[in-house]
Amino acid sequence: MTQCSVRWIKGKTFRNPESAVMAERTNPNFFQEYWTDAWQRSILTLDVLRERGNTFVARAAEDAPHVLGFAFDVVLDGRTLPRPVNYVLVSVTPPEGTVIDPAKPPYVVVDPRAGHGPGIGGMKHESEIGVALAAGHACYFVGFLPKPMPGQTIADVCAAEAAFLEAVAARHPEAESKPVVVGNCQAGWQIMMTAAIRPDLFGPILLAGSPLSYWAGVRGRNPMRYLGGTLGGTWLTALAGDLGNGTFDGANLVANFESLNPANTYWEKPYNLYAKADTEAARFLDFETWWGSPVTLNAGEMQWIADNLFVGNKLTSGDILTADGTRVDLRNIRSPIIVLCSWGDNITPPQQALGWVTDLYDHEDEIVANGQTIVYTLHQTIGHLGIFVSSKVATKEHAEFASCMEMIDLLPPGLYEAVITEIDENTVNPGLISGKHLFRLEARTLDDIRALGANSDEDQRRFATAARVSEIGTGLYRTFVQPAVRAMVSEQSADLLRETHPHRMRFAAFSDRNPFMVPVKPLADSIRADRRPVSPDNPLLTMEKVTASWISTCWESYRLVRDAMTEAMFLGTYGSPALQALVGLAAEETPAPRHPDRAQEAIAVAWRAEMDKKFEVGGLVEAVLRSIMYVRRPQRSADERGFSVLQAIRRMQPANRRLSFGELKTLFREQYLLLYLDEERAVRALPLLLPDDPELRSQGWQVVEEVLGASGDLPPEGTDRIDRLRQLFAATRHSRRPEERI
Numbered sequence: 001m002t003q004c005s006v007r008w009i010k011g012k013t014f015r016n017p018e019s020a021v022m023a024e025r026t027n028p029n030f031f032q033e034y035w036t037d038a039w040q041r042s043i044l045t046l047d048v049l050r051e052r053g054n055t056f057v058a059r060a061a062e063d064a065p066h067v068l069g070f071a072f073d074v075v076l077d078g079r080t081l082p083r084p085v086n087y088v089l090v091s092v093t094p095p096e097g098t099v100i101d102p103a104k105p106p107y108v109v110v111d112p113r114a115g116h117g118p119g120i121g122g123m124k125h126e127s128e129i130g131v132a133l134a135a136g137h138a139c140y141f142v143g144f145l146p147k148p149m150p151g152q153t154i155a156d157v158c159a160a161e162a163a164f165l166e167a168v169a170a171r172h173p174e175a176e177s178k179p180v181v182v183g184n185c186q187a188g189w190q191i192m193m194t195a196a197i198r199p200d201l202f203g204p205i206l207l208a209g210s211p212l213s214y215w216a217g218v219r220g221r222n223p224m225r226y227l228g229g230t231l232g233g234t235w236l237t238a239l240a241g242d243l244g245n246g247t248f249d250g251a252n253l254v255a256n257f258e259s260l261n262p263a264n265t266y267w268e269k270p271y272n273l274y275a276k277a278d279t280e281a282a283r284f285l286d287f288e289t290w291w292g293s294p295v296t297l298n299a300g301e302m303q304w305i306a307d308n309l310f311v312g313n314k315l316t317s318g319d320i321l322t323a324d325g326t327r328v329d330l331r332n333i334r335s336p337i338i339v340l341c342s343w344g345d346n347i348t349p350p351q352q353a354l355g356w357v358t359d360l361y362d363h364e365d366e367i368v369a370n371g372q373t374i375v376y377t378l379h380q381t382i383g384h385l386g387i388f389v390s391s392k393v394a395t396k397e398h399a400e401f402a403s404c405m406e407m408i409d410l411l412p413p414g415l416y417e418a419v420i421t422e423i424d425e426n427t428v429n430p431g432l433i434s435g436k437h438l439f440r441l442e443a444r445t446l447d448d449i450r451a452l453g454a455n456s457d458e459d460q461r462r463f464a465t466a467a468r469v470s471e472i473g474t475g476l477y478r479t480f481v482q483p484a485v486r487a488m489v490s491e492q493s494a495d496l497l498r499e500t501h502p503h504r505m506r507f508a509a510f511s512d513r514n515p516f517m518v519p520v521k522p523l524a525d526s527i528r529a530d531r532r533p534v535s536p537d538n539p540l541l542t543m544e545k546v547t548a549s550w551i552s553t554c555w556e557s558y559r560l561v562r563d564a565m566t567e568a569m570f571l572g573t574y575g576s577p578a579l580q581a582l583v584g585l586a587a588e589e590t591p592a593p594r595h596p597d598r599a600q601e602a603i604a605v606a607w608r609a610e611m612d613k614k615f616e617v618g619g620l621v622e623a624v625l626r627s628i629m630y631v632r633r634p635q636r637s638a639d640e641r642g643f644s645v646l647q648a649i650r651r652m653q654p655a656n657r658r659l660s661f662g663e664l665k666t667l668f669r670e671q672y673l674l675l676y677l678d679e680e681r682a683v684r685a686l687p688l689l690l691p692d693d694p695e696l697r698s699q700g701w702q703v704v705e706e707v708l709g710a711s712g713d714l715p716p717e718g719t720d721r722i723d724r725l726r727q728l729f730a731a732t733r734h735s736r737r738p739e740e741r742i
Contacts, residue, residue, distance in 0.1 A: 053511030213355030233470025241299025
C-alpha cells in the first residue's frame, strides 16, 4: 500500500479513502462545526436585517427617496404645473465615456407608482436606462415623491406626462424622431392613456410587464385577477382610503404582491439570506431598499384605478372619458407599441399584457387599416420584477430594443413578434449586428395572441357580474358606512395606521430603534473577524437544505390549494344565474370589451381611397423600398442586418439630398400599404417610378441587392421575385425625373 492511500484522522489510520470520508462525516465534531456556523449565520443575518431597518428609517425621513443609480438633474417639477402632481422629470447624466448621438430619439423611462418608490428602472448600470445610454440615446427618468399633491387625479398625471414629453422634445431638436417612452408595470397603462389622448407627443412606446386587459388570463394560473371579486368589490379600497384620511397606503399593494408567492415571501427569501449570509447581503439590501419604501396615493386616485381598471376593465372597452368628454381610445395611438411580457410573470401574465389587442381588433387587417404597429416578445421564465430590474433581461431584451428602436419605428402597420437569438458561427454578416444577439421581427396574426389563452363567454359574464356587484357594494358603503368612518378618522389616526402597517413594522422592528438590536452589530463584527463556515459535505447542512426545500414545498402546496379554492369560489359565486340576474346582467348578454366605432371605419375607408391614388406616384426611392418589401413579404420577417445596410446607405448621402428619418418612415409605411392593398398592381407600377438614366437605375438596384443580401440567401420564392424585379429595373422608359435621390 502506497503512502498516498493512507489517511490520518484523529489519530487513526485509514487505508481506504472512502472509509476516511465516512469517518469525517460521523466524527462528533461535525455537530460542533455545524452549530457554530448556524449561530454565526444567524447573527450575520440579523445584522443584515438591522442594516435594512436602518435604511428604511433613514429613507422614510427623506423628501425624495429613490434608488436611481445614475447622477441626474431636475428638468421639470410636476408640483409647479398648472395642475400640480408629485411627479418629477429628471435628465440622466451619462457615465464617463458614454457617447450620445444627438440624432437618436431621447429615451424617457417612467417607473411604476404601484406601492413602491421610484428608481427601479435605473437602479444599476445594467438596466433600462443603462442600455439606452450605451446605445447612444439621451435618457430621462420620470419618478415621483412619496406623497401625492392634494386633489391630484389620474387625469392630472396624464397632463403632467404630456408636459414632460413636450419638455424633452424641446431639448432635442436634432433628434430624428419623437421620444421613446418606457412604461414599467403601472406606468404602462398610464402612458398608454396619455398617448391615446396626445398621440402627437410619442415615439415608440415600450410596455414592460404592463397590464392593460385586467380580466384576461387562464384558469389555474392567474389568481390575482380574481382578487376584486373575492373581496366583494372595491368597497374595501374606499374603506382603506377613508381610514387613511383621504390617503391610500401603497403598503397595501405591496402586501397583495407578496401574497401571490407566500413560499418566497415567508421562507425562500429570508432563508436564502441566511444560507448565504457571507455573500448575499449586498444584493439583498439593494433590492430591499426599493421594496421597503412604500409610497402613498390619494384615495381618489386609487379608487379610480380599482373601479375603472382592476375590476371595471374599462381601458380597452373605451368607457373611460376625460373631464372634457374625450374618449380614451387606445386605437388613437400612432406610435409603435412594444410589449415585453413573460410566462413567469404572475402579476401581469401575457394574457393581461397582450389581451388588449384582441379586445380592440377582430383581425390583424384591422390593425393595418388603423395604422397601428404592435410588437411583442415573450420571455419564458423571468418574473414580474425581473422584466424591468433583471440584468440579464436588461442586457438582452432591453439592449436589443434600444439598439433597434429606429428599425421598430420604421415598421409598417401590423402585428409582429420580436425574436432575439444568440449569434453563432453560422450567422451571416455578424458585422451588421449590434451586440451579441440578432434582432428579428416576424409577422403574426391575432390567432397567435388568442393561442396564449382567453376567457370564455361564460367567464366574461362572471367578471362583468363581479364588476356590477362591486359598483353596488361600493355605493352601499358610501351611503351607509362612509360618513361614520370619516367622522371617526383624524390625520393622527391615519398616520398611526400607516406606521403600524405590517410591511413597515417588519422593517422598523430590526432597526437600531429597537434596543434589543444594540448588541447585534459588535457581535456580527467579531464573527466576521473569526468566521468558521461549515464544510459543504457536513450531513447536518445537508439536512438543513432538505428541510428548507420541504418547507418551500409546503408553502407552495398551500398556495396551490388557496388559489384553486379562490378560483372555484369566484367562478361559482359570479357564475350564478340568480346573482347575474340580480345585478341586471341579462341571460343572453355577453359582455364584449371591444366597442364599435363608426369613426374608425370611416377613417379606414378614407385611408384606402387616399392610398389608391399613390400606386403610380413616386420615384427611385419609392421603387427601391417597394422592391425590398416585395421580395421580403412572403417570408413575413425582417432583421436588423438589412436595416443596418439601409441606414448606412442613407447616411452616406449628402445632407441636402438625404431623406430625413420622418420622410423615410412615411415612405416605408406607404410602400408597404400599397403592397398590402394590391401587390400585383404595386409591382406592375414599378417601371413608372424608375428613371431613364441607366446609372441611377443601377444604383437603385445595387441598394436593393445589398439590403436583401444582408440577411443571407433568399428562399426560392424570394429568388423568383428578385429575378422579376431585376428585369423591371433593366427595362428602359421615358422618365419624368432627370435625377433621383436614394
